[in-house]
Amino acid sequence: MKTIKTVVEYIQNYLKEYDWMEINYDALYEVVENEVMDFVSLSLDEEEVKELYSRNKEGWFVDNFSNSKFGEEEYELLLTSIEQDMVTEMVSEIENV
Amino acid sequence: MNVNTANTSNIVNESDQRIDQIIWELDWKTAEEAGNFLEWEKLDVLTLNNIKKKLAEAENYEMAQVAKNMVESMWWEEVVNQENEISNEKFQKNLNMEKEENRSTQDAQAAELLKQLSSDTESPESSETNNVSQLVDLFKTQQSEIADLQRQLLEAKKQGTDTSAILSQLRLGGTITNEVSSQLSTNDLQKLKTSPVFLRFKVKLEKPVFKKVEGRTALMFPSISVKLPKFRTKLRSRYRLNKTIKKINKYKNDSEWFMKYFLSKRQLLGWWPVWQSFTAMNMNIMKLFGLWLTKDVFEKEFFYQKETFITNLKNNITNQTDAENTTILKIENALDYHYKTYMVKKYGSYDKNYNSYEYQNRFKLNNQDDVAMAA
Numbered sequence: 001m002k003t004i005k006t007v008v009e010y011i012q013n014y015l016k017e018y019d020w021m022e023i024n025y026d027a028l029y030e031v032v033e034n035e036v037m038d039f040v041s042l043s044l045d046e047e048e049v050k051e052l053y054s055r056n057k058e059g060w061f062v063d064n065f066s067n068s069k070f071g072e073e074e075y076e077l078l079l080t081s082i083e084q085d086m087v088t089e090m091v092s093e094i095e096n097v
Numbered sequence: 098m099n100v101n102t103a104n105t106s107n108i109v110n111e112s113d114q115r116i117d118q119i120i121w122e123l124d125w126k127t128a129e130e131a132g133n134f135l136e137w138e139k140l141d142v143l144t145l146n147n148i149k150k151k152l153a154e155a156e157n158y159e160m161a162q163v164a165k166n167m168v169e170s171m172w173w174e175e176v177v178n179q180e181n182e183i184s185n186e187k188f189q190k191n192l193n194m195e196k197e198e199n200r201s202t203q204d205a206q207a208a209e210l211l212k213q214l215s216s217d218t219e220s221p222e223s224s225e226t227n228n229v230s231q232l233v234d235l236f237k238t239q240q241s242e243i244a245d246l247q248r249q250l251l252e253a254k255k256q257g258t259d260t261s262a263i264l265s266q267l268r269l270g271g272t273i274t275n276e277v278s279s280q281l282s283t284n285d286l287q288k289l290k291t292s293p294v295f296l297r298f299k300v301k302l303e304k305p306v307f308k309k310v311e312g313r314t315a316l317m318f319p320s321i322s323v324k325l326p327k328f329r330t331k332l333r334s335r336y337r338l339n340k341t342i343k344k345i346n347k348y349k350n351d352s353e354w355f356m357k358y359f360l361s362k363r364q365l366l367g368w369w370p371v372w373q374s375f376t377a378m379n380m381n382i383m384k385l386f387g388l389w390l391t392k393d394v395f396e397k398e399f400f401y402q403k404e405t406f407i408t409n410l411k412n413n414i415t416n417q418t419d420a421e422n423t424t425i426l427k428i429e430n431a432l433d434y435h436y437k438t439y440m441v442k443k444y445g446s447y448d449k450n451y452n453s454y455e456y457q458n459r460f461k462l463n464n465q466d467d468v469a470m471a472a
Binding site for chain 1: 233236237240243244247250251254260261264267268291292293294296297298
């Protein structure tokens with residue numbers, strides 16, 4: 001199952017291989033998690049949003065919650081979309097474009 | 098700023114003839130000149146977006162990128178403005194009063210869309226399900242194309258070959274972006290508006306605006322509207338610029354990480370946006386840069402390292418262009434400005450013939466704790 005953690009590790013590894021500096025894992029994790037929560041919460045009702053934002057620090061909560069709410073296929077699409085955008089964005093920064 | 102009027106006045110479509118004329122003008126310019134030209138023309142977001150699309154269709158990726166940067170910059174500005182306004186109670190009152198007096202067409206459309214959203218979320222039609230399924234396939238194809246491009250990019254980088262063409266493709270979202278975009282526009286959106294992945298794609302494509310409608314904040318796309326939960330009283334921008342600034346602030350005490358991060362963030366605080374913002378007085382980015390510097394970061398990170406920072410900045414760039422040199426100079430001036438501001442605040446005056454080392458020494462003598470920290 002694709003998770004926020006695997007996305008963060010993928011981005012870290014890609015950029016390391018691309019001959020760039022190492023990115024702080026915690027900082028990157030939070031950025032990815034925020035991005036996931038921003039978009040997941042658009043499709044939730046208020047109670048669900050409250051639960052998401054109050055329990056997001058519990059291990060795997062965001063992943064498990066999103067998976068059960070939207071299904072594995074859709075959640076994977078979302079994570080892949082974020083992963084690819086962030087790689088492109090960061091490589092663009094490295095290449096100064 | 099008034100959200101109602103800004104939203105409607107910003108979305109003023111220019112004629113195709115005008116757009117063609119602008120594209121023709123861009124053909125004769127470098128990327129930097131094009132950026133200046135577009136800024137000078139004071140185009141609205143919609144027109145810029147159309148220009149970007151036309152340039153991309155004409156495979157003029159360099160200019161498409163310039164237009165895209167402008168759109169993102171304006172979008173960011175809009176988000177900052179609106180977030181500020183949403184958090185401003187006084188503004189809210191004025192806005193509500195104004196809404197009562199003169200409800201705009203857009204408000205009415207939004208209310209209608211919200212109404213539809215409330216009543217239509219159940220029982221999707223079978224044809225709609227098929228459409229969604231097609232869209233999922235299209236989306237997967239696009240992700241697969243992007244994954245392939247990113248693999249090619251890595252290979253090209255390893256082999257030391259030119260990566261710019263692949264990167265241009267990536268930044269435009271691959272070759273089938275327009276197809277996905279058109280599917281998203283024409284599809285029945287009943288199902289899509291409850292799908293985070295497609296909403297995310299729409300946010301990227303359509304640059305929606307945040308708008309207060311009937312006491313609720315809604316994310317307004319040209320084609321759909323999405324209610325945001327009441328729980329979220331203040332919207333966070335999806336823009337990673339915002340988030341990255343927060344990350345930088347959070348990790349600012351880690352000097353080494355911070356310095357590396359800053360130097361790597363040429364796109365964020367680097368050449369194009371900084372050069373653009375400093376020369377064109379994009380106050381939002383300037384303000385962010387200023388806030389970021391004047392608070393703890395400037396004093397802790399730059400006060401003793403201003404010269405080192407500028408040297409690192411220069412060393413980090415090979416084959417400096419005039420624009421890059423100008424940017425460095427602007428950053429240097431900005432640092433000087435903050436330095437002077439700080440000294441005036443701290444000592445009540447600032448010597449025009451100041452010598453930074455002299456002031457730093459004065460500062461050190463008066464701030465033993467900071468001296469220890471700097472050491």
